[in-house]
Amino acid sequence: MTEQQPSPLFEQTLSVVNIGIDLFAETLRQQSVDVVQVQWSPPATQNEDLMNLLDSLL
Amino acid sequence: MTSRILIRPREYHDSVRLMRASEAIRQESGVTEAMAMMATVNNKKILDTSGLLTDAVKAANPDDLIIAVIADTEEAAERAVAAAQSFLSQKVQSGQQTLQPRSVDAACALNPAINMACISLPGVYAYREAKRALELGLNVFLFSDNVSREDERKLKELAQEKNRLLMGPDCGTxxxxxxxxxxxxxxxxxKVGLVAASGTGTQEISSLLDWLHCGVSQAIGTGGRDLQHDIGGLTMLQGLAMLAADHGTDVIVVTSKPPSPEIAEKIIAFCSRQTKPVVINFIGQSITGQKGNITFTSTLAETALTAARLLNSSCELPHLSSADTNKFMQTARAARKPSQRYLRGLYAGGTLCYEALFLLREQLGGIYSNLEHGAYELKDLFNSKEHTIIDMGEDAYTEGRAHPMIDPSLRNQRILREAQDPDVALLLLDLVIGYGAHENPAAQLAETITQARAITQADGRDLPVIVTICGTENDIQNYEKQAEQLWAAGILVAGNNAEAVTLAGHYLETLND
Incomplete structure (x- = not known):
């Protein structure tokens, strides 16, 4: 890990996708941060194998 | 009086949105009680206490939405349920953004500049979304708790492979x-950069640094378990490397509850190889003093002050005047009844609670707490015993409902309950302000303390209260405005958590003199 270049995050302007509590997107907008809220809903199935299979197909 | 219950299978809304929906429908005329909540085990208990635990509610799953209303008439109940559905069907206001993507992938397609994912879903769904965000090259702020250690490790390894930061799980700040x-x-x-395995620890240190006119370059959260053996301090070490290379950081601060010994060694060894000064605060370990470029501190306030001094700040920490302290002590002692012997600490901030417990544990000869293990573990979370300090932000209190920093109602109820106990000598509380917190928590707290004192005074007792406010003058709630409301309600407002705790300990100790 120490040989890796540090992450460039500190050089970037923050742009956020918020998944979950809307309030956290609101607080980012209060700080004039670019934020996209995901309209999330629980997956239809929690069968992990099936979800992984779908991921590999998409 | 009539009740109406609507169950909408697999309709998810977050706890804050549901809290707001509940508040909105309670305002409808003829409505006595209204609750919009996910059907978690905790929430079913709440419905049970209101007599709303029907067979259908019992059978509902945690990802089902329940809208429950008690109203004066059938019509009022109908109206309230309809109002709740209407409130929850409104799209979230998103500024100029009109499209609402349904996945991280779609969000990134919509805005390719996205470089950070903020995830606060229930833990069972969080791993999948965090993994996808990392695969897409995003950094992740993972607020969700209830993510397994195995999944945490996998996410952190993936983050390292992608050279991205994964803060969390259970990362508050x-x-x-x-x-x-x-x-x-x-x-x-x-110029102070923080890496912290504690949310309110970061909030306390960064707010005090602001007070000391120093400020913060970056504050990286690692999640509370990062420094434990099985996670190996992966995010902490990554964050330290980032701060060591960051031109905006001159002093590095590390804070965490006590780490696993071998991880502590790793962290200390890494820090000792850096050229920048490092301040390490392993809360709950009495290591102090200096070793090379590292200074060890024992409280959050001392940590902020030490970092400030390294940057040549001569400002002092916020603190009470001796006149205010003496007046508080004298008044509290004079009005005390012999039965009033015990401390009750009710915290919203986990690290602030842990610090209080650590500082008072030996002084008071054992304190019951939900953060303790063994003999002093508080078994009944809803009833205090002798000296008790509880973290009301813990999962057992927050599952399926908003955190007490957002929704103080559960703590307010607990304050009123403590007031009924003739053994209570002192209440010790925190008030955390800032982004995401309640818009005016001091007003609610002052009102609750006034109600609590009506209870104690009817019984011929007084109720001394010490509060520590965690926040700054630039927070939306404004530190000064919050403090003024508390002082006006006869509450002692300490300058920082360590001062509040020390004063509480001193008062309790003198009761036995």
Whole structure:
């Protein structure tokens, strides 16, 4: 890990996708941060194998 | 009086939105009680206490939405349920953004500049979304708790492979490039960089640094378990490397509950190889003093002060005047009844609670707490015993409902309950302000303390209260405005948590003189 270049995050302007509590997107907008809220809903199935299979197909 | 219950299978809304929906429908005329909540085990208990635990509610799953209303008439109940559905069907206001993507992938397609994912879903769904965000090259702020250790490790390894930062799980706070994520405070930009395995620890240190005119360059959250053996301090070491290379950081601060010994060694060894000065605060370990470029501190306040001194700040920490302290002590002692022997600490901030427990444990000869293990573990979370200090932000209190920093109602109920106990000598509380927190928590707290004192006074007792406010003058709630409301309600407002705790300990100790 120490040989890796540090992450460039500190050089970037923050742009956020918020998944979950809307309030956290609101607080980012209060700080004039670019934020996209995901309209999330629980997956239809929690069968992990099936979800992984779908991921590999998409 | 009539009740109406609507169950909408697999309709998810977050706890804050549901709290707001509940508040909105309670305002409808003829409505006595209204609750919109996910059908978690905890929430079913709440419905049970209101007599609303029907067979259908019992059978509902945690990802089902329940709208429950008690009203004067059938019509009022109908109207309230319809109002709740209407409230929850409104799209979230998203500024100029009109499209609402349904996945991280779609969001990134919509805005390719996205470089950070903020995830606060229930833990069972969080791993999948965090993994996808990392695969897409995003950094992740993972607020969700209830993510397994195995999944945490996998996510952190993936983050390293991608050279991205994964903060969490159970990460409450971060300040990245001047932006507060989760619960954060409006802190001036400065030269102190933090890596922290504790949310309110970061909030307390960064707020005090603001007070000391120093400010923060970056505050990286690691999640509470990062420094434990099985996670190996992966995020902490990555964050330290980032701060060591960051031109905006001159002093590095590390804070965490006590780490596993071998991880502590690793962290200390890494820090000792850096050229920048490092301040390490392993809360709950009495290591102090200096070793090379590292200074060890024992409290959050001392940590902020030490970092400030390294940057040549001569400002002092906020603190009470001796006149205020003496007046409080004299008044409290004079009005005390012999039965009033015990401390009750009710915290919203986990690290602030842990610090209080650590500082008072030996002084008071054992304190019951939900953060303790063994003999002093508080078994009944809803009833205090002798000296008790509880973290009301813990999962057992928050599952399926908003955190007490957002929704103080559960703590307010607990304050009123403590007031009924003739053994209570002192209440010790925190008030955390900043982004994401309640818009005016001091007003609610002052009102609750006034009600609590009506209870104690009817019984011929007084109720001394010490509060520590965690936040800054630039927070939306404004530190000064919050403090004024508490002082006006006869509450002693300490300058920081360590001062509040020390004063509480001193008062309790003198009762036995």
């Amino acid at each position: 971060a300040l990245i490039n001047g932006v507060g994520l989760g619960f954060a405070n409006a802190v001036r930009k400065g």
